[in-house]
Amino acid sequence: MKSLEYRILTAQREGALGASVLNRIIQANLRTSKQLIIVQNNDPEVNLFNGDMGIIEISESRIHKAWFPSVKNLSAFRIPKHIPGYALTGHRSQGSEFDHVHIVLPLNPHSPLLTREWLYTAVSRARKSITIWANKDALEKAITSTTKRTSGLFE
Numbered sequence: 001m002k003s004l005e006y007r008i009l010t011a012q013r014e015g016a017l018g019a020s021v022l023n024r025i026i027q028a029n030l031r032t033s034k035q036l037i038i039v040q041n042n043d044p045e046v047n048l049f050n051g052d053m054g055i056i057e058i059s060e061s062r063i064h065k066a067w068f069p070s071v072k073n074l075s076a077f078r079i080p081k082h083i084p085g086y087a088l089t090g091h092r093s094q095g096s097e098f099d100h101v102h103i104v105l106p107l108n109p110h111s112p113l114l115t116r117e118w119l120y121t122a123v124s125r126a127r128k129s130i131t132i133w134a135n136k137d138a139l140e141k142a143i144t145s146t147t148k149r150t151s152g153l154f155e
Contacts, residue, residue: 007085009093010022010106011106023085023087026084039052041080054067091121098126100126102131103123105134105139105142109140
């Protein structure tokens, strides 16, 4: 399966099952010098924008090569701010679609991030298949809880 066709989505950035931790675990276990990344800042000069995904090759803590579907002959020094892209938060994945999505819910069923709207966003990123990794309580909370808005606009 190509890396740009599969993504892990999680509700939280930090924590035991957050995107940061999952990305570190995945990268450490891949045993490769290549890393999947997602761009965080727009850079129209090199035709890379927030959310673009690519692959970089790293050795001796330096980026040597970069590959992006939308860019030809990109200098490794010109890559905008980026983060690992194996696991993303549901928020970060908005606007993207992947053939296969693995959804990881927090272990804590009381997490305020577990809502029907969040789960719908994560599920709707998949074109072909979805796998959900969750305990029963967390999945039930995600299905039954709705987002409570407190903007004060109604008043």
